[in-house]
Amino acid sequence: MTPEELNAARDRTVPDVAAGGLRVLFCGINPSLTTAATGHHFAHPGNRFWPVLHRSGFTPRRLLPSEQSELLPLGLGITNVVPRATARADEVDAEEFREGGAALTERVESLAPAWLAVVGITAYRTAFGEPRARIGRQERTIGGARVWALPNPSGLNAHWTVETMAEEYARLREAASEGA
Template identity: 75%
Template sequence: MTPDDLQAARGHVVPDVVAGGLRVLFCGINPGLMSAATGHHFARPGNRFWPVLHLSGFTPRQLRPDEQDELLTHRLGITNVVARATARADELTAEEFREGGRILTAKVQLLRPAWLAVVGVTAYRTAFGDRRAVIGPQDRRIGGTRIWALPNPSGLNAHWTPATMAEEYGRLRAAAEARGRLARDPRSEGGGSPA
């Protein structure tokens, strides 16, 4: 991949990896140039999304970016807050984030995943107008979809190590599994709501 290839990918869109009935829809900030050039989410070397997804127990082995469609077999998907590819997230405007939040809300209403996991609390705050949000489960819901803000897996987010990120992603995995068990348990009908 040459620097010219990367620059040519500026502004491109990486297709979502989605389906109905997902346990978790992971939502990146926006595609980087490597992702736009390859058509694969979290494709930049040094991005820790794929290793952390495996370390946290979401996947039985570490997937490569070009294996992203395998996520669907685990009822996981990927989208972005903003579809436009840039070299850095700070090239995006606050209005792009807010519009991305509106588009993401409509997407979640259509797909109805159990959880929406936004990987980047600052992106979540801007897209959804929640300045006080912190990493972890959020009070906001989109229909029946719960929301979790996760640490951004970019290598630039150095104060989160792969181990501490995997711990947080693992908390989401445990919550998603518990919610799935409640939804399948006939004894849960009529008694309380899933976590």
């Protein structure tokens, strides 16, 4: 992608990969410019979502962002807290996160997934007013779905490796499989 193509994607939205009754609806922070330019979630080359999803056992093989529709038959989907694309998540302010959290709650009520998995603890804390939330299963439900906060798979999140993220995502997969 050229810098011009990426810049033209600023503030675009990307359609959700979603359907009613999913096992897990993964929720990103907001689309990257690469995601907005391609129309494929977690499309930035440095994003580790797709390898982590596979290593955690959610998918039978590593999917490419362009194969995102293959998630639906697996009972999985993707949405975002904030729909507009930015170069960096820190371009989204707290008010926009809170507004995104309210809109996400309505979307989750409509789609009725069993689990909502927010990939980014800071986004979760801000969007839902949970400043002490930690990675893992949350006590609250959102729109009727149980909630799990996952580490952000962005390549900028150096605190988590692919392996340690896959372990946390696998904990969610096990809970979603058990119906717990």
